[in-house]
Amino acid sequence: MRSFDDIEAQIGELEKSGNPLEAVAEMLLLGEEVLERWVIGRGQEPTQDTSEGFRILALHKQGARGEPSFNACRETCRELVYHHNLIEQSPEDEKAGQWLIMAGVVARHLLLFVGGKMEVEGLGEFCCSSKPLHQNETQDQVMEQLKTGLRGETTHA
Amino acid sequence: MNKEYKKVAYYPGCALEGSGHAYNTSTKAIGKKLGLDLVEVKNWNCCGAMEVKNIDPKLQTYLSSRVMSIAANEMGFDTVMAPCNGCYHNLKKAEYDLEHDDSSKEVVDELSYKAGHQTYEAGSIETIHALDWLKNSLGEEGIKERVKNSLKGLKIANYYGCMYTRPRHIFPEKDQGEGSESTSKPHFMDDLLAAAGAENVDYPLKTACCGGAHTLSDSDTSTKLVLNLLKGAEACGADVIATECPTCHSGLEMHQVRAETVLGEKTNVKVLYFTQLLGLALGLKPRKLGIHENISDSYGLLKEKGLA
Numbered sequence: 001m002r003s004f005d006d007i008e009a010q011i012g013e014l015e016k017s018g019n020p021l022e023a024v025a026e027m028l029l030l031g032e033e034v035l036e037r038w039v040i041g042r043g044q045e046p047t048q049d050t051s052e053g054f055r056i057l058a059l060h061k062q063g064a065r066g067e068p069s070f071n072a073c074r075e076t077c078r079e080l081v082y083h084h085n086l087i088e089q090s091p092e093d094e095k096a097g098q099w100l101i102m103a104g105v106v107a108r109h110l111l112l113f114v115g116g117k118m119e120v121e122g123l124g125e126f127c128c129s130s131k132p133l134h135q136n137e138t139q140d141q142v143m144e145q146l147k148t149g150l151r152g153e154t155t156h157a
Numbered sequence: 158m159n160k161e162y163k164k165v166a167y168y169p170g171c172a173l174e175g176s177g178h179a180y181n182t183s184t185k186a187i188g189k190k191l192g193l194d195l196v197e198v199k200n201w202n203c204c205g206a207m208e209v210k211n212i213d214p215k216l217q218t219y220l221s222s223r224v225m226s227i228a229a230n231e232m233g234f235d236t237v238m239a240p241c242n243g244c245y246h247n248l249k250k251a252e253y254d255l256e257h258d259d260s261s262k263e264v265v266d267e268l269s270y271k272a273g274h275q276t277y278e279a280g281s282i283e284t285i286h287a288l289d290w291l292k293n294s295l296g297e298e299g300i301k302e303r304v305k306n307s308l309k310g311l312k313i314a315n316y317y318g319c320m321y322t323r324p325r326h327i328f329p330e331k332d333q334g335e336g337s338e339s340t341s342k343p344h345f346m347d348d349l350l351a352a353a354g355a356e357n358v359d360y361p362l363k364t365a366c367c368g369g370a371h372t373l374s375d376s377d378t379s380t381k382l383v384l385n386l387l388k389g390a391e392a393c394g395a396d397v398i399a400t401e402c403p404t405c406h407s408g409l410e411m412h413q414v415r416a417e418t419v420l421g422e423k424t425n426v427k428v429l430y431f432t433q434l435l436g437l438a439l440g441l442k443p444r445k446l447g448i449h450e451n452i453s454d455s456y457g458l459l460k461e462k463g464l465a
Contacts, residue, residue: 072319072366075341079361098392105389106361112385113366116378 004115007033008108015104021091023100024084027107028056031080034114035059038070041118054081073113079106162285162294166234167195168224170244171203177241177403179447183432184240184287186445190436191303193294198228198237206243215264221251222265225284226277240287240432242320242402246327248284253327255279286321287432288345288401289338297352305440307354311462313434314360314395314426315346316386318405322364346401346431353438358393362386367405368412380419383412387424396458399431406430410452427455437464 007030014030017023032055036046039062051057060077064070083103087096173181188195201224203209205217225248228234239245254261256279269276285293295303322328322340331338338345343364347357367386368379386409390398400406409428416422429451436446443465448455459465 068324071323075364076362076366078341083361101392102361102389105385105392106365109362109365109382109385109389112378112381116368116382119378 001037002033004034004037004111008111011104011107011111015101017100020087020096020100024087024103027100027103028054028080028084031056031077031107031110032059034111035063035077038063038114038118042067052081056081070117073110076106076110076113080110162193162236162238162290164194164196165236165238165285165290166228166232167197168201168204168228168237168239168244168248169197170201170206170239170241172241172243172403172407176407179450180240180403180406180430180432182445182447182450183430183436186441187291187432187436187439190439190441191291191295193290195238196232196234198224199232200227204239204244204247206247215254215261216268217247218251218254218261219265219268221247222255222277223269223272223274224248225251225282226269226275229277229281230275235281236283236285238285238287238290240401241404242286242318243404245284245286246320246323248282249327251277252279252282252284286401288321288349291349291435292345297348300349300352300435300438304353304438306438306464308350308434308438308462308464309354309356311355311434311464312358312394312396313350313355314358314390314393314398315350315363315431316360316367316390316398316400316405316409317343317346317363318400318402319364319366320402346399350399350431350434353435355434358390358395360390360393360395362389367408377419379408380412380415383409384416384420384422384424387413387416387426388422390426391424395426396462397427397429397434397455399429399434401431413453427458428453429455 011027011030014023014027035056036059039046039059042063044062047058047062048055049058051061056077060074064074080103083099083106086099087103090096169181185195202220204224205220209220210217225237228237237248239248255265255277266276322331322343325332325340328340331340351357362385365386366382368376368382387398398409400409406428413424413428416424429448433446433448437443437459443449443456443459448459448465456465
């Protein structure tokens with residue numbers, strides 16, 4: 001299994017490609033590979049399904065199930081698809097090289113976010129505010145103490 | 158959402174009294190210039206964006222509800238304007254939770270009683286962002302009429318961050334067709350700055366993650382994410398990244414410096430609040446907009462463009 005650093009290096013190489021059509025298709029696959037790591041890391045089998053015609057979008061949906069903060073990369077996935085589509089529709093367009101660079105920027109952001117989230121549990125949580133970061137016993141106790149204090153049930157010397 | 162906001166309750170939140178002070182300054186300066194009254198919520202508290210929700214999200218709901226309760230019940234307002242994405246998000250989330258979750262309402266009722274203030278009733282307040290405030294009070298035409306110093310020649314990447322649009326269900330007014338904001342491709346900031354003469358670039362990372370809560374700590378993950386945002390903006394040809402969130406803004410500025418010192422990666426794109434850019438277009442002096450408080454030194458660029 002390749003490291004995220006290796007994938008990032010490959011994104012950098014693809015950005016310089018003289019064949020945007022081929023390169024952007026490869027970038028889309030790299031995006032899928034990144035999301036597969038996330039899904040596997042959560043103990044699941046990566047889906048082979050597609051959503052709106054793209055596996056990367058189905059993988060994102062799978063990765064975000066039960067983990068709303070993962071939606072912080074939803075639009076990043078969609079932007080990668082968008083730039084893929086731009087190039088696929090007009091591979092000879094004079095802007096194709098620029099679209100490829102943008103696809104690289106987006107693919108790198110996806111990799112950094114997912115890679116970061118696999119290292120730093122809370123990444124995206126502040127943004128999402130959808131659930132507490134930690135629900136361990138200690139913090140349950142803190143919550144109980146806080147509630148007790150607010151009810152005035154704690155006696156102080 | 159389609160009404161003017163001539164006089165609203167203003168909830169700056171904690172960040173705008175600290176690292177986001179320039180956002181506070183520029184927002185107030187614009188309001189004054191445009192004749193839009195901002196009446197600060199009395200005795201406001203933290204919205205619960207950070208640590209509190211890690212203990213219990215219902216405490217966060219209570220804290221946000223208290224701000225809305227004061228605005229509605231003690232000050233008689235029906236609209237609260239929150240320029241900070243975190244505050245805006247949390248007030249919207251509290252509104253949603255109180256309407257849809259009975260247990261949240263119970264906790265809020267109990268804590269409001271203990272704290273000695275009237276409980277907040279869902280639906281009493283409309284929470285808006287500074288972008289809604291300006292877009293609906295003046296709109297593009299209103300901005301165009303008032304521009305004294307066009308932003309013409311300034312290429313801008315508009316960066317919204319992720320809390321302005323996520324999760325979608327707490328923003329029922331968005332994605333409602335023409336005139337409404339989009340959660341997948343937000344455009345209100347683009348619209349306002351274009352009306353002020355700026356050239357917006359097509360920035361594909363406008364809602365991408367900046368590192369969130371980790372952006373203020375010394376985190377390599379945040380530095381790498383921010384560096385990619387900065388390099389992405391430069392690759393789009395942008396001179397400036399316009400921000401509308403104090404956490405994103407601080408992160409972009411600080412990690413731009415850190416990327417250079419730690420990773421040896423220098424970027425030149427400038428970071429300014431959209432309110433600072435609009436203020437310049439309206440003829441306000443940079444100092445009145447707190448531009449000297451920014452870490453990102455944009456004076457050279459602004460002078461070159463005839464804006465300072």
